[in-house]
Amino acid sequence: MKTKFAAAGLIALALLAYAFYLGMFEAPTEATMGNVQRIFYYHVPSAWTAFLAFLANFLASIVYLAKRSKRADAFAVSAAEVGVVFCTVVLITGPLWARPVWGIWWTWDARLTSTLILWLIYVSYLILRRFSTGGQTPLLAAALAVFGFIDVPIVYMSIRYFRTQHPQPVVAGGPGSGIDPVMLKALLMNWVAFMVFAAIVVALRYRLERLRQHVEEAHALHDEQADADHVQFVGDVTLPSGRAIG
């Protein structure tokens, strides 16, 4: 298992290094924004990867609701966490691009606001999982995940439906949209590299969650056994009257 993860990690590293080279050195410098436009090669692929992670969380949550599968629950929490990590990258790299280009760090337009809400929804999901107690936690979290996913298409379509300060789509944006082929190559290569990296991180996190589930089961079994031993012990006690308890 370790060898497989190490091999996958090396492949991801090679892809990320190549994608970094394409974005930093091979892609042409944008005419009006200059080099700061290169943030786009990390910002956009991170957003697309976050959307896919939330989609994986949505599908796993539906499987959990249908089958109460612990594997589906473990996969759902792993995908949600990785989605939040990538969404955090989006929310930080966006303002770092906006400050030199727009002159402001943030504006409450439809794209930025819906992305912040998306991040808050999935952070709430993780807080719910982390701090609520009782056997219903995975069920409540799965229900929240199913409704929370509604925000993903809203974020994606927000720049198409609303007039926003956020730039219009350059990929699949309809007539008049598009970018230089070398820029597109750098963008897609970065997306592939980040997806491979995200898949490895989700797999590692899934493995950790399964181990946690096994430890929790073992603790529960141990506690049950301790209770049973206690009852047995009480049952063995004989009252002075000669009657046994239990």
Next chain:
Amino acid sequence: MKFLYAAYAVTWIIHLSYLGWMSRGYRRVRQEMRELEERK
């Protein structure tokens, strides 16, 4: 250029911090597994 470098640096700081947090999680779970084994 400083904004570009900051964006790339922050991206990897976030990813590496998450990997570090996960690594601590593995250590904790392994420790709990060892304790359970000892109790048996």
